[in-house]
Amino acid sequence: MRIPPLRTPRLTVRELEAGDLAAVEELEGGGRERWLRWTALSYEQLADLRQPPYGERGIVLNDSGRLVGLVGLVPSLAPFGLLPSWPEPGRRLVPEVGLYWSVAPAFRRRGIAAEAAAALIEHALAELGLARVVATTERENLASIGVMRRLGMRVEENPEPEPAWFQVVGILSHDRQG
Numbered sequence: 001m002r003i004p005p006l007r008t009p010r011l012t013v014r015e016l017e018a019g020d021l022a023a024v025e026e027l028e029g030g031g032r033e034r035w036l037r038w039t040a041l042s043y044e045q046l047a048d049l050r051q052p053p054y055g056e057r058g059i060v061l062n063d064s065g066r067l068v069g070l071v072g073l074v075p076s077l078a079p080f081g082l083l084p085s086w087p088e089p090g091r092r093l094v095p096e097v098g099l100y101w102s103v104a105p106a107f108r109r110r111g112i113a114a115e116a117a118a119a120l121i122e123h124a125l126a127e128l129g130l131a132r133v134v135a136t137t138e139r140e141n142l143a144s145i146g147v148m149r150r151l152g153m154r155v156e157e158n159p160e161p162e163p164a165w166f167q168v169v170g171i172l173s174h175d176r177q178g
C-alpha cells in the first residue's frame, strides 16, 4: 500500500525525502530533521508491515519543482459519535483516516491545498478502497474549513468545545454522499 506520486495539472503529491528539509522547515518551523527522517523511512516500513500509508507527503509545483506544502493521511482517533449525523452515537473514540494539509503563506488562496488533497482523496477512495476520509480543525480555522467545503466534505460541528482540534469535522464518503 505505497502511494505513488499523484500528479494534477499544477502539482505533484510525492513522498518526502532528506533533501526537502529546508522547504519543510520553512513551512513547519525549525527542528524537523528527525521528523523528516522518520517520515521518509515510514513509507517503506509501513508498506512492509502492511500498515496504512499514513504520513505527510510534499506538494510540489510541476513548473518549478518547488515544494510549497504538505498533505497526508493521518490516524484520526476522536469521539465521532458526538457529531449529529454519526450513525453510532457516543463518546468513545473511533479510529478514522484523516487528512492533514498545510501550504506556505506565499502560495495560499490559489487552490493548492484543495487540489492536492483532492488527488490524495481520490487515491484513498478509489485505490486504497477506504469507505471515507475525515478532516478536523478548530472553529476559527476558516482556511481549513474552506478546504473541507471545496473538497465537497460534509462539514459538521462538535456541540462540545473540547478537544479544540475536533470542533469542526469534514467527512467525505466514497459514494460522495457525506
Ligand SMILES: CC(C)(COP(=O)(O)OP(=O)(O)OC[C@H]1O[C@@H](n2cnc3c(N)ncnc32)[C@H](O)[C@@H]1OP(=O)(O)O)[C@@H](O)C(=O)NCCC(=O)NCCS
Pocket: 101, 102, 103, 104, 107, 108, 109, 110, 111, 112, 113, 114, 115, 136, 137, 138, 141, 142, 143, 144, 145, 146, 147, 150
Ligand atoms: C489551510 C491551508 C492549508 C489552506 O491552503 P490554501 O492552499 O490557501 O487553500 P485553498 O486555496 O485550496 O482554499 C480552499 C478554499 O478555502 C478558502 N480559504 C482559504 N483560505 C481561507 C481563509 N484564510 N479564510 C477563508 N477562506 C479561506 C478558499 O477561498 C477556498 O474556497 P473557495 O473554494 O470558495 O474558493 C492554509 O491556510 C494553511 O497552511 N494554514 C496553516 C496550516 C493549517 O492550519 N492546516 C490545517 C490544520 S487542521
